[in-house]
Amino acid sequence: MHACSIRNLTKEYVLKSETVRALRGVSFDVPEGDYVAIMGPSGSGKSTLLNLLGCLDQPSSGELLLGDDNVATMSDDQLAEIRSRRIGFVFQSYNLIQQLTVVENIQVPLYYQGKLGAKERKRCTDLAARVGLGNRLTHRPMQLSGGQQQRVAIARSLVNDPYFILADEATGNLDSKTTAEILALFDQLNNEGRTIIMVTHEDEVAQRAKRVVRLRDGLLQSDVTNDAEERQRAAARALELIPTEGAEAQEKVEA
Numbered sequence: 024m025h026a027c028s029i030r031n032l033t034k035e036y037v038l039k040s041e042t043v044r045a046l047r048g049v050s051f052d053v054p055e056g057d058y059v060a061i062m063g064p065s066g067s068g069k070s071t072l073l074n075l076l077g078c079l080d081q082p083s084s085g086e087l088l089l090g091d092d093n094v095a096t097m098s099d100d101q102l103a104e105i106r107s108r109r110i111g112f113v114f115q116s117y118n119l120i121q122q123l124t125v126v127e128n129i130q131v132p133l134y135y136q137g138k139l140g141a142k143e144r145k146r147c148t149d150l151a152a153r154v155g156l157g158n159r160l161t162h163r164p165m166q167l168s169g170g171q172q173q174r175v176a177i178a179r180s181l182v183n184d185p186y187f188i189l190a191d192e193a194t195g196n197l198d199s200k201t202t203a204e205i206l207a208l209f210d211q212l213n214n215e216g217r218t219i220i221m222v223t224h225e226d227e228v229a230q231r232a233k234r235v236v237r238l239r240d241g242l243l244q245s246d247v248t249n250d251a252e253e254r255q256r257a258a259a260r261a262l263e264l265i266p267t268e269g270a271e272a273q274e275k276v277e278a
């Protein structure tokens with residue numbers, strides 16, 4: 024099963040003076056459980072592709088399948104439905120609601136769907152614990168570090184059991200230690216079977232993914248699988264930046 028499958032996808036922006044061909048026929052599949060980094064120079068079409076994958080915009084032509092849903096032919100209402108129920112967004116700027124607590128922020132997508140019973144509340148508390156915030160449930164975003172805020176956003180992204188996590192420069196605002204923590208969390212989630220698609224311009228982040236898709240001038244320039252051992256080495260190097268987890272990992276090695 025594919026989390027997502029795109030075929031000959033194009034997107035044109037029609038302006039008064041010209042038509043910008045932002046995507047000119049891009050095809051690739053993302054199997055469930057994959058972890059893809061999308062890279063490319065400025066203007067290559069990354070944001071356009073992310074917007075299409077996130078059902079924030081519709082392609083000009085081509086096929087876009089998310090699971091069994093053919094998104095390319097959907098109405099705006101149907102798109103909004105998929106967007107809120109089946110995509111887990113993680114943004115550079117976290118996009119949390121300042122007035123709400125950690126667990127309430129995680130509940131937001133369910134709240135909008137009017138399904139927030141005891142079972143769902145428990146699920147949100149569990150997700151907070153899953154991202155290491157079990158002891159911060161009633162904190163508000165202002166009382167959290169950047170890395171903790173991004174953890175809330177990641178927990179929120181998982182609340183609907185999405186086709187994939189769609190991360191847009193998710194570590195762009197974070198220092199290297201916190202970046203290491205978030206990437207370790209992505210590794211754990213991916214090991215549990217979560218599909219992750221992220222846009223990044225940092226090689227160090229991209230080398231942590233299983234695969235790197237590069238765009239250039241609206242076309243797919245390359246699609247390369249990262250060497251598994253190199254990924255492990257990169258993860259190990261990053262782990263050294265995280266005091267506690269690094270120590271735990273070291274203990275395991277020594278035991």
Ligand SMILES: Nc1ncnc2c1ncn2[C@@H]1O[C@H](COP(=O)(O)OP(=O)(O)O)[C@@H](O)[C@H]1O
Pocket residue numbers: 036038043044045063064065066067068069070071072
């Ligand atoms: N809303 C828009 N209207 C018109 N042109 C756009 C719009 N969004 C992006 N573009 C153009 O499409 C091309 C690809 O942009 P974008 O997807 O933002 O690339 P990237 O994220 O890789 O920098 C660029 O030439 C950009 O100027």
Ligand SMILES: [Mg+2]
Pocket residue numbers: 069070071
């Ligand atoms: Mg962009």
